[in-house]
């Protein structure tokens with residue numbers, strides 16, 4: 001027996017039972033919900049549906065327990081095999097979007113500079129797609145791994161990402177629409193900061209004043225993740241000082 005699994009599943013079951021009772025769910029509504037969930041499974045949207053409603057809660061819990069920078073949802077478009085890059089991400093020759101300069105520091109919670117730090121950076125193409133996932137776009141576009149210098153500093157140039165819709169033509173999008181919602185995410189840049197001996201920090205940063213920043217369909221925006229409007233020599237600047245924390249001791253999940 002796994003006590004952790006039992007505790008969690010018991011909690012989920014009683015939470016659902018409470019809602020069924022409070023909302024006086026009918027047999028017909030219950031069958032409609034089952035039919036809907038089967039459609040979600042058939043169309044392989046279980047991860048998408050759960051991410052829309054629950055991932056931000058798991059991340060918020062992590063944030064509450066963390067002494068480092070604010071984490072954020074990873075989303076489905078991270079690629080472990082992204083290439084190392086120096087100075088700039090590869091962008092389309094035709095990309096006329098405003099230049100974006102991302103720069104800052106990575107420090108440990110005690111203010112020291114960690115060794116061997118890398119930062120994965122990835123964001124949307126100008127048409128709201130991700131390389132390595134959509135339209136056969138090669139993985140080295142709009143993503144890359146940066147090596148952080150011994151002084152803890154990093155910088156990389158790219159172009160502005162765009163707001164985009166999560167997949168909206170399946171059962172997840174239909175549910176959001178039925179609830180009067182939408183499937184738009186504000187423009188953002190994803191980061192994954194890794195260093196030996198430290199917790200990996202996965203996060204996203206948004207742009208002050210950007211569309212949907214106040215109404216993200218994935219509920220992923222925290223005030224500390226909104227980069228203030230700043231322009232230097234024609235480039236939008238995203239200045240970030242990441243703080244990473246030492247790797248946590250894990251207790252066994254089976255105890």
Ligand SMILES: [Fe+2]
Nearest residue numbers: 075077188190
């Ligand atoms: Fe994204």
